Amino acid sequence: MTKAPMSNNKKLMIYLVCGCIGMFGFGFALVPLYNVMCKQLGINGHSSNLPEKYKRELVVDKSRNIRVEFVTQIHPGLPYDFGAITKEVTVHPGELAHAQFYAKNNSNHLIVSQAIPSISPGQGTLYFHKTECFCFTQQPLKPQTKADLPVVFFIDPALPKEIHTITLSYTLYDVTKAVLAVHPEVAKQIES
């Protein structure tokens, strides 16, 4: 019990401390891991914010009718009206379709907003493609003005058979502060 256990203690402690640091890192590694998994499996309904090209060679599957519903939400605190003009459309997989939304800034200053799309059921995410969407960019909106916001999309004919209805939901967030942090020149626009 003189020297030997002390050095054993030290050795074991080194392993344990490394284990702790490793697990702390693992906690953070879960973030990219989660995002990659969700993206690959298309399971958290995280729809893309990037445009996708319509593939002309797609065969429109006339035998299937998919109901697409549109839902909107405003992040609390954002003085906007935001809604879907097109409440729902029925499409065949493979064909291009349009939907119309609107947003109105009810405040007396310029606000930059960002819409985040989300698909339900999550399993449909991988098959729902937007070629045009107001969610691809941040939308500045002048005080008391209204904007029409279009979406063009198509559904991949490979959509699993058990899915008959897809809901596309947009949540509108206020990103003015974040934009100002990167582009301070926008502040002038807001004041004017």
Next chain:
Amino acid sequence: MTTLNPEMSATINSTSHEHHHMPPRGMMRWLKTTNHKDIGTLYLWFSFIMFLIGGCMAMLIRVELFEPGKVILDPNLFNQMTTVHGLIMVFGAVMPAFTGLANWLIPLMIGAPDMALPRMNNWSFWILPFAFSILLSTLFMPGGGPNFGWTFYAPLSTHYSSDSTALFVFSIHIMGISSIMGAMNVIVTIFNLRAPGMKWMNLPLFVWTWLITAFLLIAVMPVLAGVVTMVLTDKFFGTSFFDAAGGGDPVMFQHIFWFFGHPEVYIMILPAFGIISSIIPAFSRKKLFGYSSMVYATVSIAVLSFIVWGHHMFTTGMPLFSELFFMYCTMIIAVPTGVKVFNWVATMWRGSLSFEPPMLFAIAFVILFTIGGFSGLMLAITPADFQYHNTYFVVAHFHYVLVTGAVFAIMAAAYYWLPKWTGHMYSFKLANWHFWCSVISVNVLFFPMHFLGLAGMPRRIPDYALQFANLNKIVSLGGFAFGLSQLLFFALVIKCIRGGESAPAKPWDGAEGLEWTLPSPPPYHSFTTPPEVE
């Protein structure tokens, strides 16, 4: 020799009598102590004080819920009470109590002179009071303390919380560091300081369960530290881990939190399994039935705990295959847990039972913990969980496993080893009063919550619909009775420390283990010469 350096003093044993002196007196003894028994005592008292503080918050919650409508608490204060009650009970009462028991008992049980890393031991205790002072002080700050539930889901803790969240995060960090240091000490002690001849499969089960708990702590406390750090940077430094507007995902918070959270619930119950596995054989006067199956069951519960976190998130819109995966994995845990319950019952079967206070609490544990386990199984069924989710049924479930599970086991442990710790027998009469008051009131308190939950009463809401009024009144009355009963325990412990009939080295005739070979109370340095184990 000074007591500052017991790892040295322990090495110079039979030749020197000097270090058998009594510890220095006064505050400094406790502040500077590196003695495992002193630190164990500090942990246990700290935990008891936290139990009373968290208990007072529970009483306030039950007063508010005594009648529909506002009684005494504003909704925001009510939310702070439920949040801080949970945090205090989990991190302040149950976990430090188990660490205290580990400190007191593991060296005695494995024939060691002290814990392996005594100075770290001192630190791991003394940072705890700071952590909880910080946490409690936030309640008195403008904007109030944490009000987002002990699970601090984003965006509640990021978007909608008060500025004191920074202090909440800081205090969680300190608690985490404290439990990690405690866990490391336990592992190093068990690996390196076992008495010669003590093989792995001879370890007392309390030592085994604590060893596995310590590994769980090291695996998941850093993940908790990570997730609170993300909350901190999301709230104050503009990151968007959990903010959808910035590309994050609030559901990811739940994944990371429950990756910590589910092993955490086993951290709070595995040492309890060890305690019960020591007490039931002692008062059945039989060897524990199925020792090795107990060890394997504990290991498999610990391993499975890492792949079941999703059962807390069935209603988040997970894909069907993950719901099924988490449902089946969760239900598989019932198998090793069932093995344990079976073994305890089989130990009692045809034993010559006697019903001293520790045994009463142990039997109550087996029955009531099993009820908590059953409601857990109900919650594990995905479609059923859609109904039970976020209702009082969940509250009933985790209070059965934590109060009549973990807390009852801690009380059983206190009654079992109190004569060893203090050198005095305690009053059985008072202990029996404490037991019967507790066991009746705790069921009046928690059992009706099942029905409230099934009828649809949501948790964490300061008000409720009129049809829930009668049951809530009963629950509150049970709560007050249970709270008051714990004062009996406090009185009993004080009385026992002050004096009483002196306890023999082994006050329970059926007890087994090295701790009973030492006099009661044991000498300041436990085993200065390692005992021989056949």
